Amino acid sequence: MQKSLDSALIKIVEDLRRTLHKHNYRYYVLDDPEVSDAEYDRMMQELIALENEFPDLSHPDSPTSRVGAPPLDRFETVAHTLPMLSLDNGFNDEDIIEFDRRIKKNLGTDDEIIYTAEPKLDGVAVEFVYENGRLTTASTRGDGINGEVITSNARTIRSVPLLLENRKNIPIPSRLEVRGEVFMGREGFKRLNNERLNHNLPPFANPRNAAAGSLRQLDSKITASRPLEIFFYGIGVVTDLDLESHWDTLVILKNLGFRMNPLIRAKIALKGVLDYYRELVEMRFQLPYDIDGVVIKVDSFSMQRFLGSTSRSPRWAMAYKFKAHQETTRVTNIEVQVGRTGVLTPVAHLETINIGGALVSRATLHNEQEIKRKDIKIGDTVLVQRAGDVIPEVVKVIESKRTGKEEIFKMPLGCPVCHSSVVRTESEAALRCVNSACPAQVKERIKHFASKRAFNIDGLGDKLVEQLVDKGLLHSYADIFHLNEKTLACLERMGPKSAENIVNAIEESKQITLARFVFALGIHHVGEHVAGTLASTFESFENFLAATTDDLKAIDGVGPVVAKSVADFFQQDENRKAIEAIIAHGITVLREDKKIGGALKNKVLVLTGTLGNMTRAEAKKNIETAGGRVAGSVSRNTDYLVAGTSPGSKLKRAHDIGVQIIDEKTLLELLGD
Numbered sequence: 001m002q003k004s005l006d007s008a009l010i011k012i013v014e015d016l017r018r019t020l021h022k023h024n025y026r027y028y029v030l031d032d033p034e035v036s037d038a039e040y041d042r043m044m045q046e047l048i049a050l051e052n053e054f055p056d057l058s059h060p061d062s063p064t065s066r067v068g069a070p071p072l073d074r075f076e077t078v079a080h081t082l083p084m085l086s087l088d089n090g091f092n093d094e095d096i097i098e099f100d101r102r103i104k105k106n107l108g109t110d111d112e113i114i115y116t117a118e119p120k121l122d123g124v125a126v127e128f129v130y131e132n133g134r135l136t137t138a139s140t141r142g143d144g145i146n147g148e149v150i151t152s153n154a155r156t157i158r159s160v161p162l163l164l165e166n167r168k169n170i171p172i173p174s175r176l177e178v179r180g181e182v183f184m185g186r187e188g189f190k191r192l193n194n195e196r197l198n199h200n201l202p203p204f205a206n207p208r209n210a211a212a213g214s215l216r217q218l219d220s221k222i223t224a225s226r227p228l229e230i231f232f233y234g235i236g237v238v239t240d241l242d243l244e245s246h247w248d249t250l251v252i253l254k255n256l257g258f259r260m261n262p263l264i265r266a267k268i269a270l271k272g273v274l275d276y277y278r279e280l281v282e283m284r285f286q287l288p289y290d291i292d293g294v295v296i297k298v299d300s301f302s303m304q305r306f307l308g309s310t311s312r313s314p315r316w317a318m319a320y321k322f323k324a325h326q327e328t329t330r331v332t333n334i335e336v337q338v339g340r341t342g343v344l345t346p347v348a349h350l351e352t353i354n355i356g357g358a359l360v361s362r363a364t365l366h367n368e369q370e371i372k373r374k375d376i377k378i379g380d381t382v383l384v385q386r387a388g389d390v391i392p393e394v395v396k397v398i399e400s401k402r403t404g405k406e407e408i409f410k411m412p413l414g415c416p417v418c419h420s421s422v423v424r425t426e427s428e429a430a431l432r433c434v435n436s437a438c439p440a441q442v443k444e445r446i447k448h449f450a451s452k453r454a455f456n457i458d459g460l461g462d463k464l465v466e467q468l469v470d471k472g473l474l475h476s477y478a479d480i481f482h483l484n485e486k487t488l489a490c491l492e493r494m495g496p497k498s499a500e501n502i503v504n505a506i507e508e509s510k511q512i513t514l515a516r517f518v519f520a521l522g523i524h525h526v527g528e529h530v531a532g533t534l535a536s537t538f539e540s541f542e543n544f545l546a547a548t549t550d551d552l553k554a555i556d557g558v559g560p561v562v563a564k565s566v567a568d569f570f571q572q573d574e575n576r577k578a579i580e581a582i583i584a585h586g587i588t589v590l591r592e593d594k595k596i597g598g599a600l601k602n603k604v605l606v607l608t609g610t611l612g613n614m615t616r617a618e619a620k621k622n623i624e625t626a627g628g629r630v631a632g633s634v635s636r637n638t639d640y641l642v643a644g645t646s647p648g649s650k651l652k653r654a655h656d657i658g659v660q661i662i663d664e665k666t667l668l669e670l671l672g673d
């Protein structure tokens with residue numbers, strides 16, 4: 001009897017593990033989840049409970065091992081079977097043309113060389129060893145010959161497969177060494193740094209440092225709490241597989257369960273490589289993670305072997321780096337700006353400089369502590385960086401350039417705009433203006449409310465909002481819905497056509513998804529990600545309004561700070577009144593389940609060319625309402641390319657990689673119009 005119970009239990013645990021591995025693969029590798037996060041978490045909790053109750057059933061391959069293992073005293077080191085080489089760098093087209101020329105010369109051919117090109121992530125290179133399909137060792141690059149063993153830490157990264165699966169009849173190699181870049185996305189980085197500031201811990205300087213620091217933790221439970229991700233890009237020693245090219249290898253790796261960057265461009269010639277570089281230069285700041293260039297690899301393995309490597313780097317690969325995004329300049333002044341939650345942010349005025357193609361004359365200094373920590377004075381020469389975020393920041397002072405005439409900066413004792421008093425909240429490094437009617441706060445709140453990712457009111461940009469607030473025409477969110485063509489046409493540089501377009505955009509914005517609506521309210525600590533979590537949890541605005549602090553705290557990804565902030569927001573009469581006033585204008589907050597269950601559920605669409613019946617913003621909104629997502633570029637994950645008139649290069653790309661191309665009429669049919 002006991003035996004049959006044990007075998008039934010073992011089967012339940014094994015089934016749960018298999019199911020969780022499968023869903024992990026669908027979520028991280030295919031970007032096509034089959035179950036909700038809540039369902040996944042429920043299964044994981046069930047497995048954790050069973051493994052806790054029956055410790056004999058625990059196993060290092062279990063998906064539960066992602067929560068971390070007992071802490072280590074130190075890291076062991078391990079020799080890489082094949083050295084983990086670096087890449088030679090190129091900085092302009094001529095360097096890449098020369099690289100191509102050299103390869104042809106070494107191979108003794110005039111034929112076009114076929115390359116695979118991929119984004120170069122700014123993260124930490126790691127090697128993973130799989131023996132008979134099980135992850136046995138993960139190690140950092142170290143000096144390229146020996147690395148540090150970080151297996152328990154690597155196991156906590158959800159997009160790292162713990163067990164390989166034989167899909168599409170690909171045999172599981174007895175030994176497989178796979179290499180990839182561990183990184184932290186920008187959203188995760190911001191959230192982590194906010195949490196650290198809230199706990200009086202120093203923030204990480206950039207996502208790369210945060211990824212490296214998180215991976216080198218002796219306690220893997222800390223690593224497990226960090227939002228690390230990975231894209232795999234290559235191999236070391238592999239047995240049992242007959243691999244002929246880099247691209248074929250990546251396809252096989254993807255089928256075995258490894259996550260690939262969807263932007264990898266396969267089998268292109270030199271011109272394709274140069275075009276791809278330009279595409280990524282355009283796209284880089286829209287990506288959710290930092291990249292610092294493009295990696296170009298000769299695709300054929302027989303050519304790679306013929307070309308060989310130096311002791312430092314392979315002759316068949318090169319990194320084409322993006323232009324520097326750091327430059328030095330001088331701080332001419334420091335101004336204090338007031339944000340939508342009243343936070344006072346010091347901003348450096350700079351002598352204008354060109355950083356990676358953009359003119360920069362302002363940089364955020366974050367807060368008073370940050371100015372003190374970096375010891376920034378007015379008149380200093382500083383290193384300025386335009387990083388992932390569009391807001392440039394001061395990295396450090398170039399002390400050797402000091403003349404002694406630099407001036408120390410002091411934060412004002414009151415709000416620089418409305419002169420109300422300012423307070424410093426205990427957990428925050430910031431000062432805050434206490435007057436919620438402060439014109440600076442009103443302007444910033446309305447800008448946020450109308451912005452692309454909130455109500456998405458095309459044409460109601462920052463300058464216009466400022467004019468409208470200054471003229472006393474906008475005091476609250478609801479005032480936006482009173483704007484008419486006559487009022488708008490009185491403003492500077494506003495023709496009747498523009499006024500009409502704005503009024504139309506305001507009208508169109510009245511249909512809004514719950515996630516966008518919650519984000520638009522500008523609740524402290526509720527960014528786009530948290531708003532999405534709240535929307536998918538509560539499904540309707542009525543449910544969200546009725547939530548208690550305990551309901552909020554119970555949501556995965558919503559900590560006590562966010563829960564308190566949401567509860568405080570709704571406790572304030574003025575906020576409730578502001579929401580009632582918005583809703584009274586005929587706003588429809590779409591139930592989130594409509595979005596999730598829409599005709600384009602989980603579909604990825606890319607738009608090219610001009611559409612006849614809707615603007616791009618409208619198309620995007622309609623697609624999102626139907627549960628789809630609009631991406632900026634065509635990749636193998638794209639479900640449909642919607643081609644309007646005069647389509648761009650995306651059409652050829654979609655055609656080349658076999659993405660389904662549809663016209664606007666078909667899109668309307670899919671949207672159920």
Ligand code: 5U1
Nearest residue numbers: 085086087118119120233295317
């Ligand atoms: N995407 C990518 N990054 N990266 C880094 N591929 C790639 N390949 C590398 C490195 C160091 O090296 C191999 C070409 C040896």
